[in-house]
Amino acid sequence: ISEDRKPSPVAKSSEPNRNKSYDPKKPHITETPMTRYNFYKHVNWLNVFLIVGIPMIGLVTAWWTPLYWQTALWSVAYYFATGLGITAGYHRLWAHTSYSATLPLKMFLAFVGGGAVEGSIRWWARDHRAHHRYTDTDKDPYSVRKGLLYSHFGWMLMKQNPKRIGRTDISDLNDDPVVVWQHRHYLKVVFFCGLIFPTLVAGLGWGDYWGGFIYAGILRIFFVQQATFCVNSLAHWLGDQPFDDRNSPRDHIITALVTLGEGYHNFHHEFPSDYRNAIEWHQYDPTKWSIWIWKQLGLAYDLKQFRSNEIEKGRVQQQQKKLDQKRSKLDWGVPLEQLPVMEWDDYVDQAKNGRGLIAVAGVVHDVTDFIKDHPGGKAMIKSGLGKDATAIFNGGVYNHSNAAHNLLSTMRVGVIRGGCEVEIWKRAQRENKDVQYVKD
Amino acid sequence: ISEDRKPSPVAKSSEPNRNKSYDPKKPHITETPMTRYNFYKHVNWLNVFLIVGIPMIGLVTAWWTPLYWQTALWSVAYYFATGLGITAGYHRLWAHTSYSATLPLKMFLAFVGGGAVEGSIRWWARDHRAHHRYTDTDKDPYSVRKGLLYSHFGWMLMKQNPKRIGRTDISDLNDDPVVVWQHRHYLKVVFFCGLIFPTLVAGLGWGDYWGGFIYAGILRIFFVQQATFCVNSLAHWLGDQPFDDRNSPRDHIITALVTLGEGYHNFHHEFPSDYRNAIEWHQYDPTKWSIWIWKQLGLAYDLKQFRSNEIEKGRVQQQQKKLDQKRSKLDWGVPLEQLPVMEWDDYVDQAKNGRGLIAVAGVVHDVTDFIKDHPGGKAMIKSGLGKDATAIFNGGVYNHSNAAHNLLSTMRVGVIRGGCEVEIWKRAQRENKDVQYVKD
Numbered sequence A, B: 001i002s003e004d005r006k007p008s009p010v011a012k013s014s015e016p017n018r019n020k021s022y023d024p025k026k027p028h029i030t031e032t033p034m035t036r037y038n039f040y041k042h043v044n045w046l047n048v049f050l051i052v053g054i055p056m057i058g059l060v061t062a063w064w065t066p067l068y069w070q071t072a073l074w075s076v077a078y079y080f081a082t083g084l085g086i087t088a089g090y091h092r093l094w095a096h097t098s099y100s101a102t103l104p105l106k107m108f109l110a111f112v113g114g115g116a117v118e119g120s121i122r123w124w125a126r127d128h129r130a131h132h133r134y135t136d137t138d139k140d141p142y143s144v145r146k147g148l149l150y151s152h153f154g155w156m157l158m159k160q161n162p163k164r165i166g167r168t169d170i171s172d173l174n175d176d177p178v179v180v181w182q183h184r185h186y187l188k189v190v191f192f193c194g195l196i197f198p199t200l201v202a203g204l205g206w207g208d209y210w211g212g213f214i215y216a217g218i219l220r221i222f223f224v225q226q227a228t229f230c231v232n233s234l235a236h237w238l239g240d241q242p243f244d245d246r247n248s249p250r251d252h253i254i255t256a257l258v259t260l261g262e263g264y265h266n267f268h269h270e271f272p273s274d275y276r277n278a279i280e281w282h283q284y285d286p287t288k289w290s291i292w293i294w295k296q297l298g299l300a301y302d303l304k305q306f307r308s309n310e311i312e313k314g315r316v317q318q319q320q321k322k323l324d325q326k327r328s329k330l331d332w333g334v335p336l337e338q339l340p341v342m343e344w345d346d347y348v349d350q351a352k353n354g355r356g357l358i359a360v361a362g363v364v365h366d367v368t369d370f371i372k373d374h375p376g377g378k379a380m381i382k383s384g385l386g387k388d389a390t391a392i393f394n395g396g397v398y399n400h401s402n403a404a405h406n407l408l409s410t411m412r413v414g415v416i417r418g419g420c421e422v423e424i425w426k427r428a429q430r431e432n433k434d435v436q437y438v439k440d
C-alpha cells in the first residue's frame, strides 16, 4: 500500500486539516493576533456556513414546509440513532475502547455516527483523546477555559492552529478497517448518511422527499450537533464534581438529558474507559442501556467497568478534600504549641483570685465569661475551677459532648508545665521536692 | 420558712413521687422481676387511666357531642398555646435556661404549660435534665434503648423506681417563685388550666360548655400529650445525626412538624442551651419564632445561641467520622510496610522476562492484567515497564488522575531497596560501585 493509503500511528500535526492549501511550514493565521481588520481571516467561514448557515436556511425553509407526522417521527428516531452513533460509537467505542463491537455493530455505528455530521471517527476520536489527555490546557482542542461558547462550537467556527492541539496515539484506530474506510470516504458518507438516506426514507416511505430533507436531514443534523456539543460545553461548566475538582468536568442531570447520558462527565473524565457514564440505576444514560442491550444480543462484548472499590475511593477522597477546606475555615482554638507554659501553683493561685480558670488534660482554659451560659449550670462548672478537672469533665461528673470539647478548646490560655496535676506530683516525687498534692 | 416550704437544691430521690405511701426504705416493686402474676402490680394504673383511659372516654363521648366551628378553632388555638407552654416554657426556658423571661411571660407559660397536663415544671425539668445528662443510660428516665414505646409513654404507664433516675441540680428552679408556686399548687393548676379554663371560654363565649370540655379539654390534652411525647420517642429514633452519632438523638422534619419545632433533636442534645432547635431559616421551628417575637415585644431577653463556628465544627467532625467509616471499608492496596523489598536489578530482569512490572515512586506494581484495559492505550503503559516510571506517570507523559493513582496502589507487589532509580544510582556513586544508570 502506498504511503498515502497507510495512515501514521500517531495523528499527524497537520490533521484535521483537509485544506490542500495548508502548509505547516508557513506561519498560521492564529499566530497573528486578531484585530478589527484581520478578524475575517480568523473565522472559519466554511464551518460557519455548515454549522450555523445551513441550519438557518433550514429553519426559514421549514416555515413553508408542511410537517407530516411520519416525517416528524422519523426525524426524532433518526435523531436518536445518529446521536447514539456519536455517544455509543465515536465516543465510548472508538475514542475510549470501553467495549468491543462486532463488525455489524461497528458498521451501523459508523453509518449513523457519520449521519450526525461531526467529522470522521478518526478525526473526532483523535481530538477527543487529546481533550482527555490535556483537559483544560492549551492543547485541549475544546478547552472550556477559553469560554463556554468556545468549548461549545467556537473552536470550530474560528480557525485553529493544527500544531497547537495535543497529539495522541491512534494506532488502534488506524488498525480498524471500519474507521479507515469511513475516514477515507468521509465526504460520501456524510452526504449519504446525513442527507440522502433520511430524505430517501421519507420519500420512498410516504412520499415526503422535501420534508425528509428539511426535517430529518438539515434540522435533525442541527439538533444532534448542538446536543452533542453540550458534552464539551455544559458538561464542563454545570453541576457537581464528586470525584475530582482539579479540572472542569462536572456531573449534571440536565446535560445527561440533552446528551443521551453523557452528562456524568466528572465520572467520565475520571474513569474514561468505563462503558457507563451513569453508575446509579436511577440516572439517565440511554447510551449505556443501548450498549448493554447490544451485549445481550451478542453484538457487543468485553464491556469495561471500573470496580466500585476504585470509584468509591475517588468519591471518599473528594469528600475529604471538601471537608478539609471547610475545616480550615473554622476556629479550632490556639494551637497547643503557641500557648504560654504555666506553673501548676500559678494556675491554682489565679483561679483562687477570681479568674475563671479550669485545667482539663493539662491545658488551662479561661471560662469566666462562659460560667453563666454553662448548660450544666453555674454550680457544676464552678466546682472545677482551680482543679484538675480532666476526669470531672470527661465523665467523672458528666461526659461532655463533642461540642463541649470544641468549645473548650477555644478558651485555651496556657499549658501546665508537666501536664496534668498527677504528672507534676509524680515528677516532683522523682525529683524529691516537697509539693502539696491536695491544695483545696 | 419551714423545711417543708423550702425545696432542696438538688431533686430528692423520692421525687416525682406524690404517693404518700411510698417509703424509700422498703424495696420498690420494680426491684421484683415482672411475671404473669405480679404484672398488674408493675402497672401505674392511675397514669394508664389519666393518659389512655380518659382520652378513650373522651373519644367515645365525642361521637354524641356536636362540634361547633368556634369550639374547633378554640381547641386548635389552645392546642398550640399549651404546646408552646411545654416547648418554649417547660423545655427551653426552665429545663435549659436558653433564654430569660419577664414575669408576665413566665406566668403565661406556667399557665398554658400546666394546661398540657404533663406534670409540674419542677418535676418535668428535673427529669428532662436527667435525660440530657444520662441520655440512653439506665439513669435516663425515658431512655429509647428500652424501646420506642417505652420512651414515648411506657415510662409513665409502668411504675418507676424513683431511685433509678439520675439526679440533677435544680437550684435555679427552686429559686424561681413561679416554678415553686406552680409546683405547690399543681393539682389546682392542672384542673383549672387543663379543663376548667377551656370549658369556660367555650361556655361563656358561645354557650358550648360540653363541647369545650370534650374538645378543648379532654381531647386537646390527649393530642398535646401525644405530640410532645414524640420528642422522647420519635426524636430519638427517626432521622439523621449530623452532629454526633454516639447517642440516639436524631433530626427529622416529621418530628419537628409534630412537636412545634423540637424535631432537630440531634442538634438540641449537642447544643441544649441554644434557644433554637432549627438553625436554618427554612426549617420548621415555631417555638423559636415565638421566643424571637417575645424578644421583640420585650417579654424575653438574653436569648442564648452557640456560635456558628462551634456548630460547624461539630458537623465537620461528624462528617469526618462517617467518611472514615466509609474509607475503612475500601481496599487501598497492600500497605507499603508489608511489601517485600526488591533489588532494582531484580525488578528490571523480571520485567524483561515478560512480567508486566512498573515502578512508580519506589514501589513496584504488577500491571500485567491491566495493560489491555489501560485507558491511555497499550503502547503507553508498555513504555513504562521495567523502568522508573515515576515521572512518566506523574505528568512527564501524562498527569494521571486520582483514580489512576488509587488503582495503581491496588497493584503493588514490592518496594525497591533505596527508593527510586536515581536514589540507587546516587547511593551507588557514594559507595563507589559500578552501576549502569541507563539499562534499556
Ligand code: HEM
Pocket: A358, A367, A370, A374, A375, A376, A377, A380, A381, A382, A383, A384, A385, A389, A392, A393, A397, A398, A399, A400, A401, A402, A403, A404, A405, A407, A408, B129, B132, B133, B269, B270, B271, B272, B273
Ligand atoms: C468541670 C466542671 C464541669 C461540670 C461538672 C460540668 C457539668 C455539666 C453537665 C452536668 C452538663 C449536662 C447538662 C445538660 O445536658 O442538661 C453539662 C453540659 C455542658 N457543659 Fe459542662 N461541666 C463542667 C465544665 C464545663 C466546661 C469548662 C465547659 C466549657 C466548654 C462546659 C461546657 C458544657 C456544654 C457545651 C454542655 C452542653 C453540651 C453537652 O451536653 O455536652 N462544661 N456540663
Ligand code: HEM
Pocket: A129, A132, A133, A269, A270, A271, A272, A273, B358, B367, B370, B374, B375, B376, B377, B380, B381, B382, B383, B384, B385, B389, B392, B393, B397, B398, B399, B400, B401, B402, B403, B404, B405, B407, B408
Ligand atoms: C507509565 C506509563 C504510562 C503512560 C505513558 C500512561 C499514559 C496515559 C495516558 C496518555 C492516559 C490518558 C488517556 C485518556 O484520558 O484518553 C492515561 C490514562 C489512564 N491511565 Fe495511564 N499511563 C501509564 C501507566 C499507567 C499505569 C501503570 C496505570 C495503572 C493504574 C495507568 C492507569 C490509567 C488510568 C486509570 C487512566 C484513566 C484515568 C486518567 O485520565 O487518569 N496508567 N494513561
Ligand SMILES: [Fe+2]
Pocket: A131, A231, A232, A235, A236, A249, A265, A269
Ligand atoms: Fe470532557
Ligand SMILES: [Fe+2]
Pocket: A091, A095, A096, A128, A132, A268, A272
Ligand atoms: Fe470522553
Ligand SMILES: [Fe+2]
Pocket: B131, B231, B232, B236, B249, B265, B269
Ligand atoms: Fe432527648
Ligand SMILES: [Fe+2]
Pocket: B091, B095, B096, B128, B132, B268, B272
Ligand atoms: Fe432538651
